[in-house]
Amino acid sequence: MTVSARQRTNAGSGVPFPPGLKRLVRRTDARPRIEPRWPCQQLEQTSDQSLRDALELAVLEFSGVSACASPFDAPGIGFALNDDLARGQPEAFITGNCWLSLQPTGAMHLSLRPEWAQKIVNHGWATVHPFARYMAGAVPPQSLVVYAPRDPAELAVVCRIASAAHAYAMGRIGDVILPDTRW
Numbered sequence: 001m002t003v004s005a006r007q008r009t010n011a012g013s014g015v016p017f018p019p020g021l022k023r024l025v026r027r028t029d030a031r032p033r034i035e036p037r038w039p040c041q042q043l044e045q046t047s048d049q050s051l052r053d054a055l056e057l058a059v060l061e062f063s064g065v066s067a068c069a070s071p072f073d074a075p076g077i078g079f080a081l082n083d084d085l086a087r088g089q090p091e092a093f094i095t096g097n098c099w100l101s102l103q104p105t106g107a108m109h110l111s112l113r114p115e116w117a118q119k120i121v122n123h124g125w126a127t128v129h130p131f132a133r134y135m136a137g138a139v140p141p142q143s144l145v146v147y148a149p150r151d152p153a154e155l156a157v158v159c160r161i162a163s164a165a166h167a168y169a170m171g172r173i174g175d176v177i178l179p180d181t182r183w
Contacts, residue, residue: 014179015113015115015178015179016173016176017116017119017164018116018160018163018164018167018173019173020159020160020161020163020164021116021119021120021160021161021164024119024120024123024125024157024160025123025157026123026124027123027124027125027147027154027157028124029045031124031127031147032044032045032046032147032148034107034127034145038072038074039072039074039075039103040109040145041075041103041104041105041107042103042105042106042107042145042147042148045147045148045150046105046106046107046148047105047106047148047149047150048106051106051148051149051150051151051152051155052102052104052106052148054155055102055106055108055149055155055158055159055162056077056102058155058159058162059079059100059102059159059162059166060079062162062163062166063085063166063170064081064082064084064085064086064170065079065080065081065082065166066079066080066082067079067080068080068097068098070101070102071094071095071098071101071109072095074101074103074109075103075104076101076102076103076104077101077102078094078098078100078101078102079098079099079100079101079102080096080097080098080099081097081099081166081169081170082097083097085170086099086169086170087170087171087172087181087182087183088168088169088170088171088178088181088182089168089171089178089180089181091111091142091143092111092165092168092169092171093111093169094109094110094111094143099111099165099166099168099169100162100165100166103148105148106148106149107145107146107147107148108145108146108158108161108162108165109143109144109145109146110143110144110146110161110162110165111142111143111144111165111168112142112144112161112164112165112168113142113168113178114142116142116164116168117142117144120144120146120161121144125146125147125157125158125161126144126145126146126147126161127144127145127147128143128144128145146158146161146162171183
């Protein structure tokens with residue numbers, strides 16, 4: 001395999017990175033604090049209402065997505081995939097067909113393939129969900145809290161991360177079927 005071919009996949013796993021994660025910039029500034037107790041809200045560096053609204057509208061534009069109740073009665077809004085598109089691994093979903101939860105602070109709770117999640121965390125855009133740490137086995141380790149966007153440039157990045165979570169929940173990136181999905 002050539003160097004360029006290895007760069008297009010996850011360290012030789014044969015699974016490509018979603019296009020939006022390939023050239024991911026590093027998030028600037030310190031990571032915000034996350035409340036370790038339910039509902040695990042971001043405590044600082046939150047989004048203003050216009051950025052939260054723009055993020056909600058962007059997620060609703062993804063194929064087969066509709067708004068739903070936030071999982072486990074958490075504050076915010078959930079996003080679900082239509083049954084015919086929700087073919088990703090069970091770990092891609094928070095509950096049922098809900099694959100993303102947008103908090104009132106602008107932070108998102110979602111899951112990614114482990115190697116994708118590691119890149120997001122390493123670049124400063126997210127942290128492992130506190131419950132994945134405290135409830136090992138009950139919450140998949142690739143469950144993340146993606147930090148709220150603070151400006152339009154960060155909004156563009158978190159939309160790309162949400163798009164990757166959407167691909168994970170669908171079990172495919174374009175025409176490429178991801179391993180262990182229900183296709």
